[in-house]
Amino acid sequence: MKMRSFPSPSYAQLQRQTKWIKWFMRTYWIVIAVHFAAQLLSFLLLPYPSDAHNFYYYILLYPTILMSAVTVLAQYIQHVSVKYSFYALFIAGTIISMYIIHLNMDIRIIPATILLPIVASTVFFRINLTLFTAGLQIIAFGILYKWDHLFRLYLNDFDLIAIPIFIIICTLVASIIIISGRELVNDLEATMIAKQELIAQNTMMSKLAKTDALTSLFNHISFHEFYEKALVHAEKGTPFHLALIDIDNFKKINDTYGHRTGDIVLSKVAQLIRDNMSPADIAARYGGEEFAVLLFEQTFEEAYKLMENMRKKIAQTSHEELGNRSVTVSIGLKSYSPNDTKVSLFEDVDALLYAAKRSSKNKTVTPFHPAQY
Known part of the structure; x- marks a missing residue:
């Protein structure tokens, strides 16, 4: 089946997308703050397998500073270059999700956060961004598996197959949502154009009904x-x-x-x-x-x-x-x-x-x- 191509986003669409990017950036800060608070409360109120020095430095402060720095850098790129702001947004989101998975891999549901950037990319109705984001998540999974021995410890053989498959399935579903959404937008635009043409025709008919055809004066x-x-x-x-x-x-x-x-x-x-x-x-x-x-x-x-x-x-x-x-x-x-x-x-x-x-x-x-x- 031939995939339908869509035109590049207009200036107005880029303006709307820029607004969504700013909302995502604010969400990153909320995620960082919630993660910071959750980690701190867990250490203070629950049995925690780490001493105070390791917790505050390696689990709390260092990851929080790094995730904040990544978010600040993404915001700076968004400010100076709208063209690359989408990529900066999803790279930053991928890095934040990697750190959250790294620090909370004992929670079985946490690896699923690797799918969230793919789902979030559908907001922009751009398949190239979704594919780029999916590629980032596969790279992130590979990095975590190769260099994070604790991540490998919590994975079983089924996870090695299931997680990439879930990434692929999520990407396909996101692409279908985007194609369907773009077709809906095109249908709405066609409807609006037809409505505008109808209004213009009605206006012309109303004018013709009120004016004399020969002299163009009122009748x-x-x-x-x-x-x-x-x-x-x-x-x-x-x-x-x-x-x-x-x-x-x-x-x-x-x-x-x-x-x-x-x-x-x-x-x-x-x-x-x-x-x-x-x-x-x-x-x-x-x-x-x-x-x-x-x-x-x-x-x-x-x-x-x-x-x-x-x-x-x-x-x-x-x-x-x-x-x-x-x-x-x-x-x-x-x-x-x-x-x-x-x-x-x-x-x-x-x-x-x-x-x-x-x-x-x-x-x-x-x-x-x-x-x-």
Whole structure:
């Protein structure tokens, strides 16, 4: 069976792994402290096969100092080189486990601590680290067996076979856990990506549902949603202005140049409206060649000046599709007043728009700037 390969860890993964390394380093200190306390209490409270000098020097202080030095060195490597911190971590753990086994080999379960670094390596989900750690444990077992005569004394022939087999089995199990874990992570990442894509699609669909496909302005339905919200805020003291814009003689453009050209003109006029309004304002294609604009955060005179500037810009823009001719627009504009309702305000502005169209067009008509017939 072909083993699945995994990409190298990312920077974010290395950051998380560095956090775990620090936790393991703290655990080493806890293990050293607990071992120190256990040895001392055993000597003080239980029959102990050693005199005070040998105990304090060879069993308590010297091993504790050596294990502490190894841990400090591993922490220093972790601080100066993240790349080698994993190896320093497991080498230090192997040395600490060797000393604990050496000092407590009369406890039958103690040799099993040689498996703990392999199990711990699974936290990092890196098979190369697990294999490296397994190799360290085999080397550690060989060192203990060759140079520690007391270790050999407590082992029987079965142990010589069982311990290496347990190391191999533990390594295989750890590798399976890592592969399974990595596949689970990949599945979760795939699920997250799919979820993000779905959110993006929903966002796009929501945007499409709220905007007009031709002009990219808000559509008729969206305008009424914003209009109703504007009325609610206006009743609480935040007034606004409503403008309706209609392209003059648009039917003639469609009849003369075709609907495709009419669509291009509509799109260009919508762009001019968008480019010449305040970022706080909302523009929508209300229907056909008619646009609606909600104006906020400005006085009526400022709103009138903005709409007049917009009207002039549209009139000054030539269209290649119309033989470099321009189009004009008529505009009705009115501010919200406390007596207005949704229907009455819209009808008033609509009436102002048609007054502009009946009086030679290409003008902005308001209650303060009436049409001149």
